[in-house]
Amino acid sequence: MASLLRCSxxxxxxxxxxxxxxxxxxxxxxxxxxPEHRYFPDEPQSPIVQTTVPGPKNKAAVAELSxxxxxxxxxxxxxxxxxxxxxxxDLDGNMFLDVYAQIxxxxxxxxNPILRQAVSTPEMARxxxxxxxxGSFPSADWTNILKTGLLKAAPKGLNQVFTALAxxxxxxxxxxxxxxxxxQLERGGPHVEFSEEESMSAMLxxxxxSPYLSILSFKSAFHGRLFGTLSTTRSKPIxxxxxxxxxxxxxxxxxxxYPLEDHVKENAEEEQRxxxxxxxxxxxxxxxxxxxxxEPIQSEGGDNHASPAFFQGLRAITKRNxxxxxxxxVQTGVGATGKFWAHEYWxxxxxxxMVTFSKKAQTAGYYYGNNALRPNKPYRQFxxxxxxxxxAILFRAILEEIERNGLVENTASTGDYLYxxxxxxxxxxxxxxxxxxxxxxxxxxxWDSPNRDEILLxxxxxxxxxxxxxxxxxxxxxxxxxxxxxxxxxxxxxxxxF
Amino acid sequence: MASLLRCSxxxxxxxxxxxxxxxxxxxxxxxxxxPEHRYFPDEPQSPIVQTTVPGPKNKAAVAELSxxxxxxxxxxxxxxxxxxxxxxxDLDGNMFLDVYAQIxxxxxxxxNPILRQAVSTPEMARxxxxxxxxGSFPSADWTNILKTGLLKAAPKGLNQVFTALAxxxxxxxxxxxxxxxxxQLERGGPHVEFSEEESMSAMLxxxxxSPYLSILSFKSAFHGRLFGTLSTTRSKPIxxxxxxxxxxxxxxxxxxxYPLEDHVKENAEEEQRxxxxxxxxxxxxxxxxxxxxxEPIQSEGGDNHASPAFFQGLRAITKRNxxxxxxxxVQTGVGATGKFWAHEYWxxxxxxxMVTFSKKAQTAGYYYGNNALRPNKPYRQFxxxxxxxxxAILFRAILEEIERNGLVENTASTGDYLYxxxxxxxxxxxxxxxxxxxxxxxxxxxWDSPNRDEILLxxxxxxxxxxxxxxxxxxxxxxxxxxxxxxxxxxxxxxxxF
Numbered sequence: 002m003a004s005l006l007r008c009s010x011x012x013x014x015x016x017x018x019x020x021x022x023x024x025x026x027x028x029x030x031x032x033x034x035x036p037e038h039r040y041f042p043d044e045p046q047s048p049i050v051q052t053t054v055p056g057p058k059n060k061a062a063v064a065e066l067s068x069x070x071x072x073x074x075x076x077x078x079x080x081x082x083x084x085x086x087x088x089x090x091d092l093d094g095n096m097f098l099d100v101y102a103q104i105x106x107x108x109x110x111x112x113n114p115i116l117r118q119a120v121s122t123p124e125m126a127r128x129x130x131x132x133x134x135x136g137s138f139p140s141a142d143w144t145n146i147l148k149t150g151l152l153k154a155a156p157k158g159l160n161q162v163f164t165a166l167a168x169x170x171x172x173x174x175x176x177x178x179x180x181x182x183x184x185q186l187e188r189g190g191p192h193v194e195f196s197e198e199e200s201m202s203a204m205l206x207x208x209x210x211s212p213y214l215s216i217l218s219f220k221s222a223f224h225g226r227l228f229g230t231l232s233t234t235r236s237k238p239i240x241x242x243x244x245x246x247x248x249x250x251x252x253x254x255x256x257x258x259y260p261l262e263d264h265v266k267e268n269a270e271e272e273q274r275x276x277x278x279x280x281x282x283x284x285x286x287x288x289x290x291x292x293x294x295x296e297p298i299q300s301e302g303g304d305n306h307a308s309p310a311f312f313q314g315l316r317a318i319t320k321r322n323x324x325x326x327x328x329x330x331v332q333t334g335v336g337a338t339g340k341f342w343a344h345e346y347w348x349x350x351x352x353x354x355m356v357t358f359s360k361k362a363q364t365a366g367y368y369y370g371n372n373a374l375r376p377n378k379p380y381r382q383f384x385x386x387x388x389x390x391x392x393a394i395l396f397r398a399i400l401e402e403i404e405r406n407g408l409v410e411n412t413a414s415t416g417d418y419l420y421x422x423x424x425x426x427x428x429x430x431x432x433x434x435x436x437x438x439x440x441x442x443x444x445x446x447x448w449d450s451p452n453r454d455e456i457l458l459x460x461x462x463x464x465x466x467x468x469x470x471x472x473x474x475x476x477x478x479x480x481x482x483x484x485x486x487x488x489x490x491x492x493x494x495x496x497x498x499f
Numbered sequence: 500m501a502s503l504l505r506c507s508x509x510x511x512x513x514x515x516x517x518x519x520x521x522x523x524x525x526x527x528x529x530x531x532x533x534p535e536h537r538y539f540p541d542e543p544q545s546p547i548v549q550t551t552v553p554g555p556k557n558k559a560a561v562a563e564l565s566x567x568x569x570x571x572x573x574x575x576x577x578x579x580x581x582x583x584x585x586x587x588x589d590l591d592g593n594m595f596l597d598v599y600a601q602i603x604x605x606x607x608x609x610x611n612p613i614l615r616q617a618v619s620t621p622e623m624a625r626x627x628x629x630x631x632x633x634g635s636f637p638s639a640d641w642t643n644i645l646k647t648g649l650l651k652a653a654p655k656g657l658n659q660v661f662t663a664l665a666x667x668x669x670x671x672x673x674x675x676x677x678x679x680x681x682x683q684l685e686r687g688g689p690h691v692e693f694s695e696e697e698s699m700s701a702m703l704x705x706x707x708x709s710p711y712l713s714i715l716s717f718k719s720a721f722h723g724r725l726f727g728t729l730s731t732t733r734s735k736p737i738x739x740x741x742x743x744x745x746x747x748x749x750x751x752x753x754x755x756x757y758p759l760e761d762h763v764k765e766n767a768e769e770e771q772r773x774x775x776x777x778x779x780x781x782x783x784x785x786x787x788x789x790x791x792x793x794e795p796i797q798s799e800g801g802d803n804h805a806s807p808a809f810f811q812g813l814r815a816i817t818k819r820n821x822x823x824x825x826x827x828x829v830q831t832g833v834g835a836t837g838k839f840w841a842h843e844y845w846x847x848x849x850x851x852x853m854v855t856f857s858k859k860a861q862t863a864g865y866y867y868g869n870n871a872l873r874p875n876k877p878y879r880q881f882x883x884x885x886x887x888x889x890x891a892i893l894f895r896a897i898l899e900e901i902e903r904n905g906l907v908e909n910t911a912s913t914g915d916y917l918y919x920x921x922x923x924x925x926x927x928x929x930x931x932x933x934x935x936x937x938x939x940x941x942x943x944x945x946w947d948s949p950n951r952d953e954i955l956l957x958x959x960x961x962x963x964x965x966x967x968x969x970x971x972x973x974x975x976x977x978x979x980x981x982x983x984x985x986x987x988x989x990x991x992x993x994x995x996x997f
Contacts, residue, residue: 066642069650069659073877076635081625092639103632104883116628121619125627127579129893130614132861134601137574141590144564152567161567166664167884173725177742184741200736206744210736214743226882227671228727228745238698238708239878243682244675245712245745245786246704247726288743360883363630379571380737384724385602385858386665391889395627 040406040482041086041110047490048088048464049096056093076101077466084111087480087487089466097461098490100444101468105300105332105478106360108399109408113482119398128391135164135387146390150397151366154335156342158352159368161375164388168331168359169225172294174382175355175367176216176229179292179325181376183214186323191377215247215288217279217324219254221302221471224294224329233294236302236471250286252278254299255307259436272311276318283322292325292354293318297343298439300332303471304447306438309347316349325354327367335361336403336481339413339443346442361481363399364392408481409443416443419477419488423448426496433499444483447476456498463494538904538980539584539608545988546586546962547594554591574599575964582609585978585985587964595959596988599966603798603830603976604858606897607906611980617896626889633662633885644888648895649864652833654840656850657866659873662886666829666857667723670792672880673853673865674714674727677790677823679874682710684821689875713745713786715777715822717752719800719969722792722827731792734800734969748784750776752797753805757934770809774816781820790823790852791816795841796937798830801969802945804936807845814847823852825865833859834901834979837911837941844940859979861897862890906979907941914941917975917986921946924994931997942981945974954996961992 055063055077062078077097083090087110089099099107109116119125124142133140140146151162163178165171185191195210203210218224218233225234232247234240255272258264283290295315299305319326333343335358340346344353352370359365366388376382403409420440427434427448433456439446450456453473460467470476479487553561553575560576575595581588585608587597597605607614617623622640631638638644649660661676663669683689693708701708716722716731723732730745732738753770756762781788793813797803817824831841833856838844842851850868857863864886874880901907918938925932925946931954937944948954951971958965968974977985 062639062642066637066645069642069645070637071659071661071873071880072634072637073873074634074881075637078639079631079636080639081629081631082639084629089636103630103636106630106632106883111629112625113628117624120624120627126615126618127610129618129623129889130611131579131582131609132601132604133577133579134604136570136572138577138587138601139564139568139570139573141560141576141578141580144560144567147564147567161569163569166668167882169882170664170668170725176726177724180743181741195736195740199740203736203739203741203744204733205749206730206739206746210740211744212741226675227668227725228674228730229725229743232704232726235702238693238701239876241701241704242693242697242708242879243679243701243710245678245727246701246709247743247745248704251703375569375571378737381740382569383572384665384667385604391627 037484037486039486040484044086044088045096048098048494049094050462050464051095052093054091054095054461056091056095058092062092081111086110086112087483095464097464097466098487098494099466100477100479100483100491101466102478102480104360104468105337106363107480108335108361108363109402110480110482113402115402116395116398119395125391125394128394132386133390134385135390136383140390143390146393146397150393150400151364154341154400155368156344156352156356159356159370161369162366163369163382164364164366164393166386166389167365168329168357169227169230171331171357171359171365171367172224172233172327172329173227173229175294175327175357176292177382178355178367178369178374178376179216179327180212180214181381182325182374183289183291184212185373185377191373213288214291215249215286217250217252217282217286217290217293219295219299220251221254221299221305222251222294222296223299223301248288250282250288250290252282254305255311257306259438261440268308269310272307272314276311276314279315280318280322283318283324290324292327294327294329296329297333297346298338298442298445300476301470303474304438304445304476305471306442312344312347313349316351316353320351327355327357328353329357331357331359331365333445334358335399336409336412337361337443337478338445339409339416339441341409343442343445361399362396364389364396403481411484412443412481415483415485415488416446417441418485419444419492420446422488422492426492426499430499444477444479447474449474459498460494463497465491465494535982535984537984538982542584542586543594546596546992547592548960548962549593550591552589552593552959554589554593556590560590579609584608584610585981593962595962595964596985596992597964598975598977598981598989599964600976600978602858602966603835604861605978606833606859606861607900608978608980611900613900614893614896617893623889623892626892630884631888632883633888634881638888641888644891644895648891648898649862652839652898653866654842654850654854657854657868659867660864661867661880662862662864662891663857664884664887665863666827666855667725667728669829669855669857669863669865670722670731670825670827671725671727673792673825673855674790675880676853676865676867676872676874677714677825678710678712679879680823680872681712681787681789683871683875689871711786712789713747713784715748715750715780715784715788715791717793717797718749719752719797719803720749720792720794721797721799722794746786748780748786748788750780752803753809755804757936759938766806767808770805770812774809774812777813778816778820781816781822788822790825792825792827794827795831795844796836796940796943798974799968801972802936802943802974803969804940810842810845811847814849814851818849825853825855826851827855829855829857829863831943832856833897834907834910835859835941835976836943837907837914837939839907841940841943859897860894862887862894901979909982910941910979913981913983913986914944915939916983917942917990918944920986920990924990924997928997942975942977945972947971948973957996958992961995963989963992
């Protein structure tokens with residue numbers, strides 16, 4: 002186990018060091034800067050690339066695995082034993098600075114010793130070897146695990162949780178809750194029994210028992226790949242082709258122009274157009290809309306942002322049309338944007354009806370506050386495992402680690418520093434960094450690059466594991482333990498690439 | 500940790516003791532029988548019930564949890580620390596003989612010390628704290644974990660696996676594979692590109708990109724509760740009401756008469772009717788059928804059986820109509836029927852196209868053998884986590900434990916013994932045990948009881964945790980470590996109840 006100096010980043014936040022002194026923009030690292038406290042003291046000082054990428058061992062491993070497992074989406078065969086903190090190790094002895102982090106899902110670094118402690122307890126072993134059917138046989142400690150973990154992190158105004166396994170089924174069960182809620186309203190309340198016609202037609206997949214209701218999502222949205230969620234995902238054809246889909250509507254997501262400060266008026270108009278389209282669809286679409294789902298920042302679809310005013314508008318529209326408002330925080334949640342939940346930036350007057358989560362939480366589900374979102378009878382929102390207590394225990398440890406070390410604040414300040422430096426770089430290399438976005442949103446930063454795929458490949462050779470999204474965006478999705486000295490390493494290597 | 504005598508059940512199988520000598524049918528236990536080797540020597544000798552059920556601590560715990568979590572489906576608040584082997588402990592000091600086993604999903608007993616060892620390794624800790632996006636960043640040991648675990652258990656003829664999180668998404672991704680396969684055939688092969696029209700219409704959830712294809716399932720089937728799988732689930736209205744569904748077809752599952760030996764001809768005719776309906780639907784249904792999915796024994800829907808001839812017929816029909824044949828072994832798989840996979844009983848000439856699994860496997864996914872079932876491009880069958888290496892490691896340990904101790908054979912022989920005794924009981928109490936079924940299918944046994952719900956409740960008071968299925972069936976779903984002496988305890992208590 003790595004020795005980890007347990008100093009708090011909160012008490013000595015990395016980004017309090019003056020940002021400008023650190024990245025000189027000319028490849029000299031940290032010239033004159035005071036040394037930063039390192040969260041992972043045993044990390045490499047910088048990336049190590051000693052073979053071509055992929056190296057020979059990687060290639061051999063792929064050849065073997067692909068015999069029995071579809072690995073067409075391979076990025077790197079990974080040595081998780083040697084990976085540490087912000088560094089991901091491959092099979093060929095290379096160590097990459099990882100700003101993709103398992104598609105934005107590693108919260109506090111590889112082989113975090115505190116998490117290792119948390120999974121090496123009798124409590125965790127019990128949870129793993131006695132996996133409960135939680136809706137029927139919850140464990141004695143389940144209430145406590147929720148209260149000291151998932152519910153402690155609950156967004157303001159939402160004090161209940163439905164647990165799931167991943168982002169896809171978290172969203173999908175949220176849709177189910179929305180449909181049941183809507184039909185219950187139409188029926189006249191929770192005490193009105195289903196009609197015989199409803200029960201019989203449901204068994205035939207027909208209306209009224211299987212109603213023609215819909216979920217409204219946005220163009221370029223990504224909410225998952227199961228049949229319900231895929232019907233709301235609008236990111237790329239390759240995600241959707243050949244799969245039957247529900248006849249559900251989409252509205253245009255605002256397409257903002259950058260830099261934002263130079264396009265204030267037209268961006269506001271663009272957001273208004275989108276809001277008007279949402280309300281028109283809600284009023285007119287032939288399959289009535291039970292809920293609107295939106296990502297705070299459309300991630301897979303290209304890191305598309307909108308202003309707090311836009312989301313306040315969405316909340317208002319959904320409220321006045323009696324439609325539920327679901328916020329998909331699967332990728333934005335758990336600190337990545339510099340607040341624990343990205344929708345905190347919106348200062349809503351009333352909270353979303355449901356907030357879904359997964360990825361960095363390492364478990365999944367949705368939060369809600371309204372009791373009426375609980376189905377009126379047992380076994381309506383149900384499945385055998387109903388989530389995973391082992392991962393809920395892990396979430397609790399992650400949350401404690403985040404709080405103890407001020408990692409959300411670290412992400413906010415590191416992000417501010419990184420954004421500022423990228424802004425400078427974008428002026429120097431305006432072709433390589435276009436539409437830089439994510440200002441004031443922690444390290445949740447992206448830009449467009451005409452030769453994006455080439456950049457991602459070359460970044461590996463330079464020792465950086467970068468991710469893409471949309472058609473030509475580079476997205477930064479580092480962990481919450483990404484510090485200013487990591488940002489400097491990244492910036493140097495990016496400048497080399499440009 | 501319980502001390503577990505590592506004698507092999509294979510070398511001394513419990514059921515080699517003459518069955519008739521053991522359960523006398525008059526509440527005297529094991530009179531004259533040689534003592535059986537006990538897999539869990541530290542289990543209680545018999546159930547312990549010392550409070551009303553639910554007891555006061557259970558009630559208090561429910562009151563607290565239900566503030567923040569929907570627990571309407573509660574059965575027992577469980578003390579997993581005290582649960583052991585075949586015994587489930589509640590919060591009030593009661594220990595029930597558990598023949599429901601977390602809805603058929605505990606394979607080798609509560610707090611199995613061998614599993615505890617398997618989850619207390621550095622390998623497991625690594626898998627838990629460094630959760631990979633496996634489709635892009637598989638771990639160095641992933642190929643080996645598959646080959647020594649999931650693939651070692653692969654059904655005959657199926658040498659590849661897609662890993663998932665639970666039964667629902669295992670089935671749902673199998674459907675996606677079926678749709679992609681079907682459209683690829685129609686398109687003319689894997690090298691034919693998608694048309695512009697397909698790509699554009701898919702983004703609108705419209706045909707041809709989102710095709711009108713269907714999955715054929717059977718009446719009373721249960722395949723999950725996500726939107727695609729719920730459209731194939733036909734168990735009960737309460738599972739389906741208010742949720743939009745695809746316009747997919749269902750065929751009648753054979754409704755066999757018991758005892759089977761008295762109704763050979765009419766049961767064969769009933770199966771033929773069902774097969775004819777399947778073929779007619781495949782030929783005529785307006786949304787073309789891409790795949791047929793079937794459970795070897797319809798479990799949630801009432802433990803409905805059909806003969807090997809019926810399933811051979813299904814395989815033949817699907818083959819000659821170029822439709823895929825998916826076998827859902829989520830509940831029947833991993834030994835519960837006395838073979839590792841229930842479909843082994845069918846002696847098919849060619850294997851199913853896909854076999855899905857979960858529950859006792861503690862992980863999930865689908866097996867396949869045909870390379871063409873792999874999508875032709877990356878990111879078509881994909882999601883962030885793509886299963887869970889931690890649970891795949893656990894599966895490997897479960898598999899080793901099953902093989903080392905001959906637990907499938909134990910389940911076969913214990914099941915034969917239990918069935919025989921239940922058959923005797925059913926003659927003595929013909930009203931209480933109707934349509935006894937599961938002969939020669941291990942401990943996968945059920946019967947109908949007019950006052951089923953009352954029986955389930957009373958069984959608790961008698962120290963047995965029993966499950967139901969269908970409208971009035973009692974289903975036995977014990978673990979693979981259920982031995983003859985447990986069967987005797989169960990039989991005694993059942994007789995008391997009758």
